[in-house]
């Protein structure tokens with residue numbers, strides 16, 4: 001165990017009833033495995049952000065060590081004491097619900113097949129998937145739908161605060177890897193880092209039909225910071241098990257993503273995750289994908305390559321990587337596999 005701080009399952013997020021149900025296969029050939037939809041309620045590691053950013057050097061260095069172990073053993077964790085006010089979190093979730101509740105014609109103008117558009121809306125209700133979503137680019141320029149009127153202000157505040165948490169986590173990652181604090185920021189040119197959000201609206205569901213919110217996938221970018229209005233639904237792969245992320249609504253779930261795996265030559269791994277709709281109430285999530293600059297060519301850093309650890313990934317700009325996976329169309333295929341050299 002990396003860490004004694006772990007969250008145990010909350011009771012208000014029931015596991016699915018049907019033991020025999022399995023993940024349906026997509027017609028176009030998602031890996032030909034029948035995935036059981038049941039997750040397990042094992043503990044999820046917890047990172048206390050206030051310790052990671054503490055002025056006390058001893059406290060901080062212990063927190064960084066713990067962070068490093070958690071990244072290696074899990075690749076995901078819940079962040080507590082992050083200091084984002086509840087009013088900002090709740091205000092964001094409420095504004096998102098108001099966006100999803102708009103009449104369809106107000107959202108349809110963002111429906112697009114052009115994956116480079118900065119605002120995109122759609123429904124993922126094919127292949128047994130139940131979800132409505134919109135994606136917005138949030139950094140270096142912040143984009144936002146014009147309705148509802150109060151959406152922009154709250155989303156921008158939320159986005160800036162969450163980005164700050166993400167940058168501080170990346171500083172902790174750099175230190176935990178034995179590098180200077182600003183190593184990842186500089187190598188990935190994060191001042192011009194390309195970040196985007198996906199807002200997901202999953203209907204309530206508690207039966208075997210249409211229970212898939214998202215198929216198993218990895219995400220592009222360095223790390224994903226996700227908040228949700230209700231606990232449960234997200235499952236994270238850990239040592240061959242699917243762990244239910246049953247966490248408090250003001251905790252941030254963090255997943256390591258593909259570009260951290262590439263940069264560290266596989267030392268830190270991108271987490272496989274999926275969404276199974278096991279909530280009796282509607283679930284809204286709002287993950288931030290914090291990424292390198294679009295022009296940054298990401299390849300394993302020299303610090304992680306030697307005779308025993310040859311470079312395992314082909315270098316590619318973040319822009320090309322995003323285009324190769326159509327700016328995060330989740331279809332169960334990871335771009336990571338396509339650029340692996342060994």
Ligand SMILES: O=C(O)CCC(=O)C(=O)O
Pocket residue numbers: 198200214219226233234273274275285287
């Ligand atoms: O909604 C969730 O819990 C996960 C969302 C996700 O994995 C994604 O949008 O890539």
Ligand SMILES: [Fe+2]
Pocket residue numbers: 217218219273
């Ligand atoms: Fe994801």
